[in-house]
Amino acid sequence: MIAMASILCYVSYSPVWLIGHLGISELMFSGLFGVNALVNVAACFAAPVLIKRIGNRPGVIVALSLMVLAAVVEVVLQLVGPEQGVAAGVAFMAPMMLLCVGFALLLGALLPVWRYRPLVNAPVLQRQCLAVCK
Secondary structure (H helix, E strand, C coil): CHHHHHHHHHHHHHHHHHHHHCCCCHHHHHHHHHHHHHHHHHHHHHHHHHHHHHCHHHHHHHHHHHHHHHHHHHHHHHHHCCCCHHHHHHHHHHHHHHHHHHHHHHHHHHHHHHHHCCCCCHHHHHHHHHHHHC
16 A cells, blocks of 8 residues: 555656756656656566566565665655756656566566455355345
8 A cells, every 4th residue: 555655646746846846847757757657567567477486475575675675765865866957857766666666566476366366255245136136
């Protein structure tokens, strides 16, 4: 939940921070965000392959480690990194890309669990539906 909240905050607040505070142009923002999207898509395709190779538990550990590392790097770069321009934008976006990779790995590790575990108990749901329809 925290990873999803971080990504949603990032998506909604990054234009304000990058364009409004750091002074990056809209075109540069689009380019940085596009690179992040490409990294995210590549991570989503690579996650199942990596998870199949290393297993679910190590995959979750790697994913969570990447997300914690992204948080630490983000804080450090905001404290001691560049304050204006493209360098500051890259310093903001790079840890977020790392967070997105960790999130993709986490979802990749959980996919086999979701695939084989039914979300609802079908016979119970069927009985409930029949009881309501009568």
